[in-house]
Amino acid sequence: MANGVKSDNPPLEWPMTSVSVSRIRKGLNVGDAVFRGLTAVLALVVVAVLGSIVVVLLAESWGSIRTFGWGFLTGSKWDPVFKEFGALPFIYGTLLSSFLALLQAVPLSIGTALFLSELSPGWLRAPVSFLVELLATIPSVIYGLWGIFVLIPWVRGYVSPALSATLGFLPFFQGPNYGVGMLTASMILAVMVVPYVTSVTFEVIQAVPNAQREAALALGATKWEMLRMAVLPYGRTGIIGAIILGLGRAIGETMAVTMVIGNRPEIAVSLFAPGSTMASVIANEFAEATYDLYVQALVEIGLVLLVITILVNALARLLVWTVAGPQTNMRGV
Amino acid sequence: MAYQRRRVVNVFAQGVMVGCTVAVLIPLVLIFAYLLFKGVGSLNLAFFTSLPKPVGEAGGGMANAIVGTMILIGLASVVGLPIGVATGVYLAEYGYGRVGWVVRFCADVLNGVPSIVIGIYAYTLIVLPMKGFSAYAGGCGLAVIMLPIVARTTEEMLKLVPNSLREGALALGVPAWRTTLLVVIRTARAGIITGIMLAVARIAGETAPLLFTAFGSQYWHQGLGQPISSLPVQIYTYAISPFDDWHRQAWAGALVLLALIFLTSLSVRVLTRGRVHTAR
Numbered sequence: 001m002a003n004g005v006k007s008d009n010p011p012l013e014w015p016m017t018s019v020s021v022s023r024i025r026k027g028l029n030v031g032d033a034v035f036r037g038l039t040a041v042l043a044l045v046v047v048a049v050l051g052s053i054v055v056v057l058l059a060e061s062w063g064s065i066r067t068f069g070w071g072f073l074t075g076s077k078w079d080p081v082f083k084e085f086g087a088l089p090f091i092y093g094t095l096l097s098s099f100l101a102l103l104q105a106v107p108l109s110i111g112t113a114l115f116l117s118e119l120s121p122g123w124l125r126a127p128v129s130f131l132v133e134l135l136a137t138i139p140s141v142i143y144g145l146w147g148i149f150v151l152i153p154w155v156r157g158y159v160s161p162a163l164s165a166t167l168g169f170l171p172f173f174q175g176p177n178y179g180v181g182m183l184t185a186s187m188i189l190a191v192m193v194v195p196y197v198t199s200v201t202f203e204v205i206q207a208v209p210n211a212q213r214e215a216a217l218a219l220g221a222t223k224w225e226m227l228r229m230a231v232l233p234y235g236r237t238g239i240i241g242a243i244i245l246g247l248g249r250a251i252g253e254t255m256a257v258t259m260v261i262g263n264r265p266e267i268a269v270s271l272f273a274p275g276s277t278m279a280s281v282i283a284n285e286f287a288e289a290t291y292d293l294y295v296q297a298l299v300e301i302g303l304v305l306l307v308i309t310i311l312v313n314a315l316a317r318l319l320v321w322t323v324a325g326p327q328t329n330m331r332g333v
Numbered sequence: 334m335a336y337q338r339r340r341v342v343n344v345f346a347q348g349v350m351v352g353c354t355v356a357v358l359i360p361l362v363l364i365f366a367y368l369l370f371k372g373v374g375s376l377n378l379a380f381f382t383s384l385p386k387p388v389g390e391a392g393g394g395m396a397n398a399i400v401g402t403m404i405l406i407g408l409a410s411v412v413g414l415p416i417g418v419a420t421g422v423y424l425a426e427y428g429y430g431r432v433g434w435v436v437r438f439c440a441d442v443l444n445g446v447p448s449i450v451i452g453i454y455a456y457t458l459i460v461l462p463m464k465g466f467s468a469y470a471g472g473c474g475l476a477v478i479m480l481p482i483v484a485r486t487t488e489e490m491l492k493l494v495p496n497s498l499r500e501g502a503l504a505l506g507v508p509a510w511r512t513t514l515l516v517v518i519r520t521a522r523a524g525i526i527t528g529i530m531l532a533v534a535r536i537a538g539e540t541a542p543l544l545f546t547a548f549g550s551q552y553w554h555q556g557l558g559q560p561i562s563s564l565p566v567q568i569y570t571y572a573i574s575p576f577d578d579w580h581r582q583a584w585a586g587a588l589v590l591l592a593l594i595f596l597t598s599l600s601v602r603v604l605t606r607g608r609v610h611t612a613r
Binding site for chain 2: 029031032034035036038039040042043044045046047049050052053056057060107108109110111112114115116118119128131132134135137138139140141142143144145146148149150191194198222223224225227228248251252253254255259279282283286287298299302305306309310312313314317
């Protein structure tokens with residue numbers, strides 16, 4: 001967070017030697033051309049990899065795309081035994097678990113970013129932001145392990161009964177309570193998304209000019225009024241971008257979700273019920289897919305997932321750039 | 334509105350912000366507490382030196398998985414680092430035009446591609462033609478993940494190098510490409526290594542792209558063309574198994590994996606501290 005160092009250098013045009021010099025020393029500039037060409041080719045490998053991911057996924061799922069057409073996206077039956085494949089339960093699972101995760105993570109993240117940027121004394125800022133960043137370095141599989149042995153029993157024993165008791169009149173909080181399921185998955189996802197949303201929100205808030213703050217304070221606003229009326233509205237677009245970046249993270253998250261969601265390809269109203277997401281069904285069934293159409297259907301789910309994450313990420317970046325500029329530190333996001 | 338009330342709201346709102354921060358840190362503390370509590374008790378010498386025991390039998394360790402993770406990281410680095418660093422150099426030194434924009438955009442998008450999708454990609458390109466799971470496939474999958482991270486941090490670090498250094502070298506008659514290699518990259522060395530370490534820390538814990546590429550194995554590695562075990566996959570397999578002893582080992586494995594990652598990140602902190610001092 002604190003290491004978003006920005007470059008003040010204006011872009012430099014290579015080779016910086018003037019035209020006349022380069023004409024005189026044409027022989028020497030062969031090295032430049034070779035070096036530039038070499039790095040350019042290797043840089044284009046990145047473009048090629050991204051392009052070929054799309055092509056490979058398209059080619060591998062072509063059989064499934066031809067067999068099911070658009071019905072694949074709307075079919076709600078996933079039954080490998082009868083060769084019936086519909087991706088709707090997984091799309092639903094991914095969108096719902098990500099939405100619930102953001103519902104929990106966003107207020108916490110904005111609160112934490114505001115604390116770090118506006119309230120925290122200087123000596124506390126570095127250690128706290130270091131700890132928040134630590135959350136992002138914990139591997140997904142460790143979150144999953146913790147989810148299985150700590151979070152699931154806790155949700156089963158305390159959270160779900162409490163929700164049933166207070167909000168049980170809503171259909172979302174009814175039905176049998178296994179501990180595994182949509183609710184638990186969204187809680188794990190929320191913890192995993194918090195560091196990303198916090199870090200980008202922090203950068204956006206930092207990018208708000210101090211004149212905005214001073215103007216509000218000079219008009220007699222309290223600190224909170226200053227934040228609510230001057231800082232947050234100014235950074236709104238960027239904060240929405242940060243949230244969407246978090247959404248992109250949550251949508252693609254695989255292992256932790258696979259380990260706690262219960263992996264049942266059904267659309268259930270109750271949040272206590274087990275579900276499944278696009279990423280989790282691939283992780284769970286890909287190695288065991290026994291015939292071609294089954295594999296193709298799973299790859300097509302991967303393709304849908306890829307398209308959604310690309311759209312979400314592109315949108316988020318655009319939004320953050322409009323506020324904080326294209327140099328915003330979003331490393332690892 | 335009464336001033337008194339506005340002040341109360343102000344204090345309350347600030348309290349909420351503090352509360353949010355505390356709430357965010359609670360899961361972190363809990364995860365560490367459980368890892369230490371369950372992991373340390375399960376660690377023993379055998380964990381680091383012996384192979385996993387057959388299903389249901391107590392004892393054994395994850396030695397092969399620790400070695401496997403190292404091999405996979407090595408393979409991924411061999412493939413991913415040269416391309417990543419070269420891409421970063423291109424973006425920083427020549428990336429002002431349209432091509433640079435496209436490369437930068439693709440690197441960022443690639444960074445956002447879910448790792449499970451990269452698993453499918455490596456499976457299709459390497460596992461299918463080779464007709465079997467292999468360390469190569471796992472390593473290449475991880476390389477794709479580290480590529481954009483290395484490229485973008487290298488670019489950032491090279492851009493921090495002051496233009497006066499470039500101009501100085503050029504004025505002495507050094508060709509531009511040698512300026513880049515001998516002056517710019519050397520100056521930004523610590524920063525580039527930081528990016529590499531960040532990428533290594535990230536791929537060390539990746540599980541999803543290994544599930545159906547490197548797959549996993551109960552033995553010492555048998556060559557790069559064979560399935561290979563890795564710490565994350567082993568933790569996953571043990572965590573979802575029904576055996577208590579395997580659960581115990583999953584915690585121990587998680588502790589070792591996290592220690593590995595933190596050591597890597599910590600060395601990054603130390604390296605960056607030096608760099609930030611010189612850069613300012």
